[in-house]
Amino acid sequence: MSRTEEQGEIPAGGSLAHRVPDLGGLELLLAVARLGSLGGAARELGITQPAASSRIRSMERQLGVALVDRSPRGSRLTDAGALVTDWARRIVEAAEAFDVGAQALRDRRDSRLRVAASMTIAEYLLPGWLLALRAQRPDTAVSLHAGNSTVVAERLLADEADLGFVEGLTVPTGLDSVVIAHDRLIVVTAPAHPWSRRRRSLAAEELASTPLILREKGSGTRQVLDAALGGLARPLIELSSTTAVKAAAVSGAGPAVLSELAVGEELAMRRLVRVPVEGVALARDLRAVWPTGHRPTGPARDLLSLTRG
Known part of the structure; x- marks a missing residue:
């Protein structure tokens, strides 16, 4: 075993993280230099004095030099400690600049949210979710692009949207997803259409x-x-x-198949009539989607939480 290893020092080479004290230790050393007291430095940083002493000893073992002379009158930096403190100050200042820059990136990310959604979700679910998001994040500007599920996938994969919502049977290639709601498709007609007076359910084959x-x-x-x-x-x-399909059905142009979410008011007002169908399941899942491996963050994560709530 080498003399360096016997003294508990880290040998030269290897990871920089193993050879350079962490930021917490360097901040503690700077506080000791400024206050002249290990106990005062511990109180300023919100740690116990034994924990502060342990951290100083750990840095001394790591660097292989004594940093602080402790006595009943207080704590004084050694000559090596004063030199290390000068280096520590530059590292901490650089870390503070790094933190400011990272916060600026987060602020820029959080200042906007680009959403792409298929038509039913965009028209009948998203308005409520976006109002709730605005209460949480009043400074976030939201843009919404409504299109079919294929268009939503294309925008996400082209980095033109941060979060998407689709209604199809499968998740488009290249996207991860989570089910946020369930929906059912129903057959509807205008009251004057012959199907509205049927006594028997519509067979799947006829539909x-x-x-x-x-x-x-x-x-x-x-x-x-x-x-x-x-x-x-x-x-x-x-x-x-969906709105155009519904309007055409209300006008009497013919029967349509629409989301149950989209026709509640028309059914209640008898502008449309629901036609029962047998022999076919028309339930579907509504999903939030995002590029594979890029879990939503910031406003997109908050919107996703609101939809699942």
Whole structure:
């Protein structure tokens, strides 16, 4: 065993973290130099005097030199301790600058939130979540891009959004997800449509073979319906938003399949009528999504917590 190892010192070489005292120890040494008292330095830093003494001894073993002379009259730096203190001051000042810079990065991140959401979530769920977020983070500017589930995935993967919400059957490639809510698709028509007066439930086969007012390909609603029925007839009308599909159904243009979230008011006011369907499950999960391996932080993390609450 070498003389250095016998004295408890760290041999030269190896990790810098093993050879340089941590910031807590250097801050303690600076406080001792300023106050002339180990006990006073401990009180200033919110630690016990025995803990402060132990930290000084640990630094002395690590560096291989005595740093502080302790006596009943107080604590005085040794010549080596005074030199180490000068070096420590520069390190602590650099760490403070580092902390200021890191805080500036966090402030810049927290000043904005870019959200991409599929249409149903954007229209019927996100407004409430964003109001709650504004109460928590009044200084965060939020931008929302509404599109189908395919567009949401594209924006996330292109770093054009910080958090996304989708309604499809599967999670797009390259994204992680968590289920935040559940939804059900229902068949609706205007009161004057023959289906509104049916006494028997609509069979899945008849629904699949009937031209419907549908969302565009790539939408979560279209994906779920197509998968549940094993294929669809050529659309009666193809529209790019839930609101447009609903308006067309209310006008009497034909039957539509929409989220239960989207038609509550229309059903209550009898502007639309729900048509029971048998032999098909139209439930779906609503998910928050983000790029794989990049868990949401800052405002995106807070919004995600609100949706799950």
